[in-house]
Amino acid sequence: MTYVRNFTDVDDKINAKAAETGRAIREITDETIGWYHADMDALGALRPTQEPRATDWIGAMVAMIGRLVAQGHAYAAEGHVLFRVRSYAAYGALSGRSVDDMIAGARVEVAPFKEDPMDFVLWKPSGPDLPGWDSPWGRGRPGWHIECSAMARELLGDTFDIHGGGIDLTFPHHENEIAQSACAHPEGLFARTWLHNEMLLVKGKKMSKSLGNFFTVRDLLDQGVPGEVIRFVLLSTHYRSPMDWTEKKRAEAEAVLRKWRGLVAGIEPAPSPAPAVLEALGDDLNTAGAIAALHGLAAAGDAAALRASAEVMGLLTDDLSEWFALTNGKTWTFETDSGFVGFDRLIDPYLRRWSDLRRRKDFVAADALKAMIERAGVRLMVTPDGPDAERLASFDPAKLEGIE
RNA sequence: GGCGGGUUGGCGGAGAGGUUACGCAGCGGAUUGCAAAUCCGUGAAGACCGGUUCGAUUCCGGUACCCGCCUCCA
Numbered sequence: 001m002t003y004v005r006n007f008t009d010v011d012d013k014i015n016a017k018a019a020e021t022g023r024a025i026r027e028i029t030d031e032t033i034g035w036y037h038a039d040m041d042a043l044g045a046l047r048p049t050q051e052p053r054a055t056d057w058i059g060a061m062v063a064m065i066g067r068l069v070a071q072g073h074a075y076a077a078e079g080h081v082l083f084r085v086r087s088y089a090a091y092g093a094l095s096g097r098s099v100d101d102m103i104a105g106a107r108v109e110v111a112p113f114k115e116d117p118m119d120f121v122l123w124k125p126s127g128p129d130l131p132g133w134d135s136p137w138g139r140g141r142p143g144w145h146i147e148c149s150a151m152a153r154e155l156l157g158d159t160f161d162i163h164g165g166g167i168d169l170t171f172p173h174h175e176n177e178i179a180q181s182a183c184a185h186p187e188g189l190f191a192r193t194w195l196h197n198e199m200l201l202v203k204g205k206k207m208s209k210s211l212g213n214f215f216t217v218r219d220l221l222d223q224g225v226p227g228e229v230i231r232f233v234l235l236s237t238h239y240r241s242p243m244d245w246t247e248k249k250r251a252e253a254e255a256v257l258r259k260w261r262g263l264v265a266g267i268e269p270a271p272s273p274a275p276a277v278l279e280a281l282g283d284d285l286n287t288a289g290a291i292a293a294l295h296g297l298a299a300a301g302d303a304a305a306l307r308a309s310a311e312v313m314g315l316l317t318d319d320l321s322e323w324f325a326l327t328n329g330k331t332w333t334f335e336t337d338s339g340f341v342g343f344d345r346l347i348d349p350y351l352r353r354w355s356d357l358r359r360r361k362d363f364v365a366a367d368a369l370k371a372m373i374e375r376a377g378v379r380l381m382v383t384p385d386g387p388d389a390e391r392l393a394s395f396d397p398a399k400l401e402g403i404e
Numbered sequence: 405g406g407c408g409g410g411u412u413g414g415c416g417g418a419g420a421g422g423u424u425a426c427g428c429a430g431c432g433g434a435u436u437g438c439a440a441a442u443c444c445g446u447g448a449a450g451a452c453c454g455g456u457u458c459g460a461u462u463c464c465g466g467u468a469c470c471c472g473c474c475u476c477c478a
Contacts, residue, residue: 011478080476095473096407102474111476121476144478170408171473198409199472206472236427237417242410242471249416252428280418288418292426363437370439381440390440 003048004155006148007033010054010141015130025131029053039217042227043234044314052151054142058133060150061142064184065122065135073183076137077113079125085118088179094194095171120176122146145176149190153181158188167196168206198242226323229254232315235287257315260298260306261324264316269308277309287313327391346397347378347389354380355387376400 009029018025037047054061065081068074073087085091085099092098099118110117121143126132132139152160158181165174174194181190199206202213220230232253237243274297280289290313297306310316350373357366370380377395381388 008478012476013478082476092407097474098407101406124476143476166472167409168472169478172475173478201471204471210477240409241417244416246416248428252416256427283419286418289425292418295426358437361437367438379440382436383441388441 002050002156003046004050004052004151005048006151007051007053008144008147010131010147019129026055035218039221042221043217043231044227044317044320045231046314050155052155054147054151057147057151057154058142060154061146062123062133062135064150064153064180065142065146067184068122068180071183074122075115077115079138079140080111080113080121081123081137082114082119083122083176083179083183085116085120085179088183090182091118091179092175094175094178097171097175120145120172122180145173146180148173148177149180149184152177152190153185153188158185158190160191162193162195163191164195164197167198170194170196195239197239201242201244204244225250226254226257226320228257228315228320228323231320232257232291235313235315236291238288239285256295258324260294260310260316261321263298263301264303264307264310267303267307269311270302270304271308273309273312274302274305277312281313343389343391346400350378350400351380351387351389358387373400 007029009025014025014028017023017028021028040047065074068083069076069081072084074081074083076082092102099116103117123135123137123140123142123146125138125140130141132141152163163174163177178190181188201207202215205211205213207214217227217230221227229250233245233249234243236249236253274293276293276296277290280286280293283289290309294306294310294313294315297309307316314320350369354366354369354373357363357369373380373389374392376397376399377392378400379390379392381390
């Protein structure tokens with residue numbers, strides 16, 4: 001499999017930031033790409049085979065635009081090059097629109113140099129203060145849509161299997177990609193299948209930069225939400241359904257993962273994932289259904305199959321296990337004034353005292369001690385193996401020291 | 405206004421024209437000094453109105469509401 005994911009590094013927002021800060025565009029985009037990679041790694045997302053940047057493929061874009069102009073599918077006007085929508089009969093097929101209907105309902109002023117209001121920009125002029133590349137139509141920069149068509153052709157050929165993207169990009173972006181590619185290289189099919197994911201919501205509205213109602217993966221990680229928990233929440237809804245990120249989902253996901261990680265600890269994964277899980281994933285990537293199947297394996301106590309099946313979804317992997325190891329009771333190590341101490345060593349004296357009180361059936365004192373310790377973020381409990389302590393999220397070693 | 409998608413039990417969330425989704429919460433029980441955790445069991449649904457069908461939450465039509473898109477923003 002070849003997986004290509006491109007970075008758009010020709011963008012007016014980036015240009016504006018460069019102008020504002022005096023930093024080089026490449027420096028800015030290197031930095032943001034680094035952030036992106038770090039976040040995706042934290043979620044356990046695999047890196048694509050290739051990650052082309054638009055600025056590395058300007059030549060291919062200029063060549064494709066030239067081809068479109070030569071074939072009459074595009075025209076130059078006032079330093080711009082525009083795609084002639086009327087020259088591609090199937091325009092609108094993906095999004096189910098017709099050019100005439102859209103023009104009828106158009107609410108926006110149309111640039112005077114356009115032959116048709118729906119024509120879109122392939123190339124636009126750059127002034128001396130903006131990044132630009134030489135082209136047959138003067139110094140300028142590409143419109144957004146052409147980069148995808150040009151890079152897809154260079155890296156994947158005229159026909160490839162799946163084109164992904166958010167459903168909000170169906171029109172005009174993906175429609176325009178199809179028009180460009182189909183006209184420049186009619187011998188190919190461009191994308192055989194379109195895989196559109198629904199939107200991530202915040203209180204019922206699309207999360208987007210322009211609405212300002214967004215938070216990032218990094219924000220969640222910084223709040224202490226493990227990447228694996230974020231991953232689980234994202235996989236718990238089918239990709240074609242919109243999803244609201246909520247604190248309740250976070251808590252449920254964490255509880256499930258804690259339970260499952262406890263279940264598979266020290267268990268070797270089965271040789272292959274459970275058929276029910278593969279079947280769900282094979283049916284239009286039904287991750288929610290696959291997770292339901294994982295619950296079935298957990299309920300049946302089949303830890304080996306649970307582990308193998310979860311791992312195929314990037315869950316319960318060693319790579320994402322650190323949060324669990326760090327916060328799972330006894331193996332947790334933390335820093336105090338007297339250096340690094342294991343959770344069990346610190347809690348041991350209190351646990352002993354509580355056990356003594358219980359043995360003597362002094363339940364009033366035992367309960368009082370338990371309550372105080374719980375205020376420090378440690379829950380005492382009786383397990384089949386004897387008394388034990390669980391670290392809570394609110395654990396604060398400093399509060400433990402004052403307890404008598 | 406146009407196009408696309410949605411509306412499932414208290415909450416989250418799938419599939420399938422007829423037989424338990426699943427998870428969380430709830431309820432009952434086991435266990436526990438009490439709890440927690442765990443285990444067993446269990447009630448609860450498919451916006452509204454029509455149609456097709458032996459049978460529809462699932463197919464078709466309409467209504468209401470919600471979301472997305474309709475821009476030289478990517």
